[in-house]
Amino acid sequence: MLDAYVGTYQLTDQIDIRKKRVDITEQPEILTSLSNITGGYLLEIDGGADPDEGTVFTTAKGVKIAVKSPDEDVIAQSQTDYIAAHIQKFENALFADNWLNPVSGYRRYCDMPSLISWYIASELTGNPSAFSSTYFYKEKDDDKLYWGPMWDYEMAFNNDDRHGDLTESLIISRNYNAAKSFPWFERVNQDPAFFAEVSEAYQTLLGKGLKSHVLQFIDDTSAAIEQSRMLNFGIYPIDAKVHRELVLFSSYAEGIRYLKDFIDRRIDFLSQRFADRAVGKDPETSLPEFPALQNSTDDYYLVFSESDNTLRFIPADATAQQPVGTFAIASVAGTTVISGQISERIHLDTLGHGVHIISWTDMSGRTRAAKFTIK
Numbered sequence: 001m002l003d004a005y006v007g008t009y010q011l012t013d014q015i016d017i018r019k020k021r022v023d024i025t026e027q028p029e030i031l032t033s034l035s036n037i038t039g040g041y042l043l044e045i046d047g048g049a050d051p052d053e054g055t056v057f058t059t060a061k062g063v064k065i066a067v068k069s070p071d072e073d074v075i076a077q078s079q080t081d082y083i084a085a086h087i088q089k090f091e092n093a094l095f096a097d098n099w100l101n102p103v104s105g106y107r108r109y110c111d112m113p114s115l116i117s118w119y120i121a122s123e124l125t126g127n128p129s130a131f132s133s134t135y136f137y138k139e140k141d142d143d144k145l146y147w148g149p150m151w152d153y154e155m156a157f158n159n160d161d162r163h164g165d166l167t168e169s170l171i172i173s174r175n176y177n178a179a180k181s182f183p184w185f186e187r188v189n190q191d192p193a194f195f196a197e198v199s200e201a202y203q204t205l206l207g208k209g210l211k212s213h214v215l216q217f218i219d220d221t222s223a224a225i226e227q228s229r230m231l232n233f234g235i236y237p238i239d240a241k242v243h244r245e246l247v248l249f250s251s252y253a254e255g256i257r258y259l260k261d262f263i264d265r266r267i268d269f270l271s272q273r274f275a276d277r278a279v280g281k282d283p284e285t286s287l288p289e290f291p292a293l294q295n296s297t298d299d300y301y302l303v304f305s306e307s308d309n310t311l312r313f314i315p316a317d318a319t320a321q322q323p324v325g326t327f328a329i330a331s332v333a334g335t336t337v338i339s340g341q342i343s344e345r346i347h348l349d350t351l352g353h354g355v356h357i358i359s360w361t362d363m364s365g366r367t368r369a370a371k372f373t374i375k
Contacts, residue, residue: 008232017042017069022149025140029074033117035321038077039140041083042069044151045184046133049264057084061183085139090145093188106188111144116194116201117173118147123270126166126262126335127156131185133345154243158262161246164353167262168269168331170277194278202274211267215260217333222256244351311346311358311372317350327360348374 017026017040024040031037044066049056055067055075065087070079090109099105122130133152136145159168164186172189229252238255239248249255303312313325328339328350337351342360357371 005231005235007236008228013370015042015068015151016157022137027070027079031076031078036140036151037079037082039138039142040069041067041079041138043083043087043136043138044068045132045134045136055080057087059088061091061095063091063183083138086143091184099187100191100193109143111146112194112197114147115188116198120151120198120202120205120270121150123171124266125153126155126158126171126266127153128160128166128171129153129155132173156305157259158266159244159246159321161244164246167265168275169355192278192280197273199274199278202270205269211264214263214267218256218260218263222252224353228294233314303304309348309374311348313342313346313360325361327358329356329358331356 007047013021015022017024020346022040022042024042026040027037028035045063046056046066047064049064049066054072056064057067057080058064064368065084067080067083068077070076071241090106093099093104094106096105120228134147135149135151138145138149160166173187186373233252238252239250241248247258251259304310325342327342328338329348330336331354337356338346338348340346351374353374355371355373
């Protein structure tokens with residue numbers, strides 16, 4: 001044992017096959033001619049998987065799959081060939097012309113309840129790593145793929161400085177890790193029935209007290225570790241950047257307030273956004289992105305400058321006078337944050353990180369809209 005206190009330990013379990021973990025059949029280490037090699041398989045979508053460090057295969061769409069079980073030192077080539085071929089059947093069905101057919105399309109190989117639960121949890125926690133480290137599994141004598149467990153959360157809950165504020169942005173619409181799992185999820189993202197089911201499941205969770213449950217869990221956990229965290233931050237600074245934190249806090253209480261505010265606002269945002277997607281609406285993907293805004297009207301060049309964080313309306317006609325018209329900038333949830341008369345230069349200092357939507361009416365009376373991202 002240690003002679004001196006060195007801080008609070010956080011203990012975690014690993015993902016493995018056993019009861020109350022990934023409860024699927026564990027295949028025998030020695031195969032015979034009678035062995036059933038249809039399962040179980042524990043798999044991970046991992047764009048950084050190294051074939052020299054385990055069993056890895058890549059689908060026709062470039063999705064790299066690491067086989068976590070059977071273990072690399074016992075898996076037979078016949079097992080690798082089987083699961084690779086089965087995954088390819090799923091991918092082929094996902095990109096087939098009849099992919100939305102509930103019988104012969106991608107749902108034939110996909111367990112929808114687990115996919116929906118996994119997706120809701122990934123969005124609720126605002127996890128930008130959800131689509132780059134994605135676990136799923138296949139059971140023996142079952143063609144379907146099941147999604148989960150959840151994994152890789154050190155940059156979740158609005159805590160990743162690479163992407164800015166994600167409170168009001170769907171992870172699936174931000175195209176993170178496009179070369180990893182995104183070919184699959186971009187496709188599922190186009191299935192209107194999927195989001196109808198997501199919205200229905202989410203509303204059920206809300207009806208069961210999702211928000212109050214999560215916020216209470218934060219309070220209860222904070223209280224449970226009160227003495228431990230006070231000792232821990234007595235020897236370690238709370239405001240030190242150790243990874244890719246988006247925000248550093250001056251106190252533990254400030255961090256708790258930040259987390260609860262994120263959860264509170266994100267739960268409300270997802271309720272509206274899932275409902276929008278269920279009827280085919282998505283402000284995050286239906287509008288052009290900067291710099292496509294330039295030349296977007298006959299009257300103005302609309303230019304976003306990251307260097308001084310301003311938006312400029314420049315008349316297309318060099319002889320024209322001061323631009324005329326009105327504008328409004330809103331969050332992706334639809335809340336207007338800045339509005340007024342169009343001017344030559346609009347300062348955006350009050351806007352936070354993330355996706356914003358601007359709509360404007362030009363001097364000819366036409367209304368335009370587009371989105372831009374402050375990083």
